[in-house]
Amino acid sequence: MTETIEAIINWLARPSIYVTVATVLSFVMFFNRVFWTKRAGLVGLLLVIVFFAFSLRNDNFRGIVTYPDNVPIISMLIIVFFFTWLSMFQAYRNDARIQAGGRPVEADETHDKVFTWPDLVYPEFIAAILCTAILVVWALGLPAPLEEPANPNVTPNPSKAPWYFLGLQEMLVYYDPWLAGVVFPGFIIIGLMAIPYVDLNPKGNGYYTFAERKFAVSFFLYGFIVLWCALIILGTILRGPNWNFFGPYEQWDVHKLEALVNVNLSEFFWVKALNQGLPANWLLRELPGIVLVVAYLLILPKLLAQTIMKKMYEQLGAARFYLVAFLLICTVALPIKMYLRWLFNLKYIVAIPEFFFNI
């Protein structure tokens, strides 16, 4: 019985299933109020408890989860779950009030002012004291990890980036470093900074709401929870030696091999489809890929503007809209590349190693 459940969870944890489930589940949940009630919160909490109670019996899982540096990541998982629920709970509550013709809770309270002392400073002070206590107990319980002295000749297997960058490291599986390590992180920062300027929706300023800004919230939540936090969890718990995938209950065996033969789009196009050798000229060789990428980046936004996002285009104006659309398709590019890899073993859409330019 235990083994069956473990096998199922191991299977569910495979990157393809994991990302698919996370994506589908998150969207289903965003748009359904039933998940954001107190009862649902309790059920969720119970599920988490049951999951950990079950999993901690497994030596391998316990070993990873209780490794001191991983503890904050696991806490983050639970904390993020909780706060997502909390914010969505408040958002749906306000939405219900607004729908009923009322105002959000916060708006009601806006006119009541209280003295900073003690109402603000006192809780802040208590929070600081509690933080101290938690931090000290945490430090008492878990020693800071220290490994052997730095040795440039011995590469640890796996060698992992600091945990908060594991999402980026996971991206490295699908994209080259210049994209995964430089361009996309840059886009994340630019995207975050652009938010106030592209979100012209005047509603939802200063209070929780979902109904009034469905696109913004779901886009942000998907990015933060699935593409950032979930990938960190994936990188921490499910990536073992040689960056191979290991189920949460699977022994990290250095000898595990994955059958990975990846093929570039140019090979698909020239060899498989046209049944001829690869052209010597790189431009010609990569033409299909370049066309595809250019189309994705240039034509797709235009298409979106004319079709399903027409309303938004009208609201935002061209410049803002294309920025949003660009960020959106860049965000979606990651899961797209993931699926291409999983389904077709596709390595690069454009592969020009001559210039270190691979997409």
Added chain:
Amino acid sequence: MLLSILPLLLLAAPVWAYEGVEVENAGSLTGRVRLEGQPPAAVVTEVHKNVSVCGTTVEDRTFVVGEGGALANVVVYLAAVGVGRPIDLEAIGELDNRECRFEPHVQSLTVGQKIEIKNSDPVLHNTRTEVLGGGIGNRINLAMARAGTTIRKPIRYPGIHRLRCDAGHTWMNAYLLVFEHPYHVVTGTDGTFELDEVPPGEYTLMTWHEKLGTSETKIGVKAGELVEVPAIVLKQSQ
């Protein structure tokens, strides 16, 4: 060989140092050692060297049996005594090389005492000891070239020392048993022995004979009493 290692282990067993004190309420032990059965016929060795001094034949003295089987040259001792009467450091054992024989054949001494080795013959003798089962080489190897030479040698190592003479007198042999405590004695020709000033208590009384090995008897000593040990009967082992 094995026979002789055994008592050595017993001798070596008490590793703590012996402590001499004035014994109050001491008791004594007395008894007799007897051989059961006929002793084997003595081996006679023909002599080819220094015949004028040594004679033409030599008889070995492993079994010296008196009336009623009284067995001489048996060492009787107490095992593992830690505290008892002070060791008489002035006492001196004697060993004479006379007519190409060691005299006496068996004797016992306590660590710290001395042995006086003497050559009564006008030929070269040496006295070499091998510690049986000890593997530590010789402890004594002294030459006496001139008749009348005497050497006093302090005894330092407990154990069973077999004495040899290498000056061509291959038959010469004797035994010297060295203990860390003073409770040991060699039986005389009448097979009797006596141990004095024994502190009251329970003991193991041991006997050692060069061919018969060891035997042991449990014995209790009470304050101020003379204990008659039942006759110790040794059998010829096959």
Added chain:
Amino acid sequence: MLSRMWNGLIKSQVWNSFFRHGMPSTNRNRVLVMMSNVILHLHPVKVRKSGVKLEFTWCMGGISFFLFLVETVTGVFLMFYYRPTIEFAYADIVDLREQIPLGMTRELHRWGAHAMVITVWLHMFRVFMTGSYKPPREFNWNVGVILLVLTLLLSFTGYLLPWDQLAMWAVTVGTNMARATPFVGHEGPGAALLKLGDISMVHAGSDIRFALLGGRFVGAGALLRFYVLHCIAFPLVVALLLSVHFWRVRKDGGISGPL
């Protein structure tokens, strides 16, 4: 007698200079406490009720700031013992564990750093969810994003300092990406185009990664650079931006709420 002494004490100049207004048990005193206190620079005298509710704010901004202070204090303590050279770095970390008084400071510093990364994320999460980046708070949101990046960089630079395998290889993995930076990384697309005649301008000894590490590999230069960035450069910038951030919070209408 005791009460006389007490009265004498609370009337003394020292006492009065410290506690100007007596217990803040009346509204007047509460106002005065805020008006005459250093906290005035952070908080107004009165705030919106929604703005103090834990349910609303999650207190994540405050906790982040508090953790920043904890990091500063423990960090200063660690600096007493730690020497950023490849000869001593590792041994000093071992000694921090084995023999230095208050021998848990490194734990506090490390776990505090991890916690701070999480609280800063959650702070951003909350601010987004309450739409608090919307006008007039656009600028402060941007300051916040920079602070978030700086928090990650602080943590990342500190990661190298123990100089163990974990540190070195995590930083190697992290900085290896820099070599693929377009144009300025020597394995990045476009780097090959930057040439003066035959001389390549961007190579392993001159690219962005080299500048970051002070060498081609994670070595003595990287350790020193990361140390200086970790202890001086980033904290200073963070402190500066924090003041701006707090000041903007007040100027933009206090802790967010419907405007």
Added chain:
Amino acid sequence: MKPKKAQPDHAYNIPRLNKIFFWSSLAALLSIVWWVVDVDYDKPWKRYQREFRSLSMEKVRAQLEREQNRLARGRRKQQLEELHAQLTTAQDGLRQRRIEQEEARARFGDAEKRYYVADQANRFARAVYDAYRYEFETLREHVEEGHGDHAQLEQAEERLHELDLERQETLVEFQEATAERDAVQAELAALTAAVDEVESGIATLEAEKTRLEGQLESLEGGVVTTVRNSPMLDFISPNIKIQQVVVEDLRFDVNFQTIPRVDRCHTCHQGIDKEGWEEAEQPFRSHPNLDLFLTSRSPHPIEDFGCSVCHSGWDRSVDFKYAAHYPRNAEQREEWEQKYEWETIHKWDHPMLPVQYAQASCYKCHKDEVYLAGAPTLNMGRETFERVGCWGCHKVEGKIGPKVGPSLRVLASKSDRDWVRRWVEDPWSFRPTTAMPRFFNLSNTSDERSLARNDVEVAAITEYLFARSERRSVQRMPHGLRGDALNGEQLVNAVGCKGCHLVGTPEGGLDSITTRQRFGPNLIGLSEKTTSDWVYSWIRNPKHWNPDTRMPNLRLSAQEAADITTYLMGLAPAEGFGSEALPDLNPQLRDEVTLEYLQNSMSRRVAEETIATMSNYDKMLFLGEKLIGRYGCYACHDIPGFETAEPIGVELTTEGSKIITRFDFGLIHDVPHTRWDWIETKLHDPRIWDRGKVKDPQEKLRMPEFNLSDEQITAVTTFVLSLVKDEIPATKRKMYDAHEQARNEGMRLVSNNNCMGCHQLMDFGGDFAQYVEDPSKAPPLITPTGAKVQPEWLIEFLHAPTTIRPWLEVRMPSFHFEREQITTLVSMFQGISRVDERYPFLDRASITPASLRRGRALFGQKGTSNYATSLKCNSCHPSGNVLPESPPTQWGPDLNMARERLRPEWVPDWLRNPQAIQPGTRMPNFFYDEDTPLVENPEQDLIDLRNFLWSLGDSGQVSSRR
């Protein structure tokens, strides 16, 4: 603000906040208290130090009690009582003479006063005189130049004279006063001296007690100590603190740089460098070898060497787990897990060496010492490693030598095919103690298909060996010579065969036998293996068969050789050998394997074409060659066709430093991931890492299995672990002087030729002695050889040994050393004895006739008048033309050889105490019993006797050869 509007005063319920504030403050306070107390105050090492302190106190108290008892009993009591009595008397006398003393003291006061006055007067007089002298001199000069008054000068001169007189008077007075004062002082001192002497006597006796009391006092401490060590204050100046040794020059490699070791082991192991804690529980136990380690008298004091350079581990750590302790076995592992919550720290490359391997570190500094005193396991490991030929496949820097197995060039003259097939397949079934390992039917080749394949492989190897070996004619046993097995057995036991060979299984089992006694093959089963003619021919002249063999020539006579041959041919092999019929060769399998090997160098199609052209014999030869190459048989055996083949194994030169992740543990999960567990497991079952793997036959592990005991495996593991790349600076490495270098070089030769199977050299070897009952019949101790014999003689002897000690049955064989080998050996002996003057010389012209006469008288010659008073050396030693009366087997060495053989300065040394030089020797002490002289003028006698010996040998040497 609109005051009229009701506004809530607070967003929070303040009393509730107060409560939360209280509880959270309490929680924070408790956590900080916990931190200070648990992390800082209650560290395990502090607990250990406290415990050690109380144990020390107990110990000191017990010692004190014992000391007090000793003072109250026995001889010391007597002495003490006597001294106390003397003290009482002395003090009584003193009391009676108190008045006298008072007087003396008063007189001393007076004398002192007078001395002072006299001293002052004298000084003033001297000063006035000196000052006036200057005035007078100036005046005189003035007058002489023609100025001034002569009368004045005369007056002045008179005045000067007066002053001089006065000065001298006061000087006399001063000297008298000084003398008086000194005399009185001496008197006073004498009065108290008696008391002082007695008191110091008592103090000496009680010194130990006083010392112990002081120690106890300092251990007990008191309030101050308690405060110093209390929580929060204990960072200022506690007396419970970390102990450390910083070893600047034994550096620890942190990859980019090396840093000094900071060993803190004795923070907990408090008794480690102290005597008296041998029986204590860990961590307090004394080091088991304080003579060699840690103490200031040892060659490795703790301040200079620390601990971790030998034991490894995490030098700076003071926590049981972080110190990287490693248990010696599963039992201890379990114990530690319970007691210390021990677990392996994976993230540390230098876990502590379990005790059984600790000697591995010795070679870091003592690499050139072949036999290392105090490291028996390591010595055994090295011997075994060399003996079973590990280095043939696994290159190790510095290890070269003749191949350890017999040459197979003459195999065909020696054995038959069937025997070789059986032997190659399973050598142990023939000789359980052989050094030849098993290659076949091991854990990864025991499935049905592999078993069949093994048969083909063995047959192919055999075929190749026979095809390529030459047939050499055997020197037949002379016609009519009949061997006597009984005599042969005696010879084998006596002449020294057993120094290198076993015959059957020894009585005490294999564990009672050293590696040296297994140097050559066990001599059983020869009749199966070869013919009696071959055995006869071999033992008469081994070099004929193999110029590289290490088997020496025992110079056996034809009859002796025949006897031994007859005896050996009668010894059966191990039971069960050859009972099963050899399987028929499976031609189909043979072809498959051949094809498989052909495909290594050609495509499948070409291989198929090639195999079609090959005869069956060709196939076998081809396969045999490939297989010998695969298994590396040529590493140990000289095989035609493989003269230049490279070793097949992994180089082991720095195996002990290899990083643990580079060891492949395969799919085995129950072996702990340590170097030693990997090596040990591999030695127990060399193919174990193939378990559970799917591999092609040629991919399989191929290290053969050696029949080693657990002890040997541990020893070999220790040796392999000793092969590290640590660099020890010259300041700490053992630096060898010329003598020691000569010793080390020679010892390599000694080890290769197994000299120590028979001879004891320094503290090693001499294993043959266990076969003889009388220690004087063992092969001689050769440690003092360098000091004893002349180099020219030694060269001759090593070249062609002669009988020195006729009473020995065991024989020095002829090794046929080469010239430079002999030189190496001679240098080694001189190095061991630290002989500086290599070529000694005694000028016979310098010997006075008187000395010679006295020497002759001491030596004694039968029939002469003073024979009775001589030392009668002739009783044992042949000399001149006089022979001892006893049979030659009891003679001593021929003294005619002395002048040629012995070093002149050595003879007196030897005669002084032969026992000390050669324990067990038959040579008795004539001149001294230890330090007591036995004759009147021993030193003179020694020289005279030596001088006489140097006059011998002129009249022709009496043959002492049997």
